[in-house]
Amino acid sequence: MFTDSQFGFRKQSSTDKAAYKLINDILIALNDKQFVGGIFFDLEKAFDCVRHDILLAMMKYYGIKGVLYMLIKSYLEDCYQRVKFNN
16 A cells, blocks of 8 residues: 555654655766756645635646546545634
8 A cells, every 4th residue: 555655654754764765866866867856835734725615626727637636635625724712
């Protein structure tokens, strides 16, 4: 079920190991004179700031579909935020 590229929610694994693997893979590619590019998203706060149905609709509108769409949709299902004030 897990792959060597998955670091979260595994025993004896950490974000340090994920960062090391990423940097190592980039350095190997650069040493082999390959082009390297990356796009990084911090999605945690993004989901707190927008209605999930609107986000999913916009993703479809801009052509995000398939596995990526379903992954984000499953992450958002039954996900909500609330504020408790004076009990």
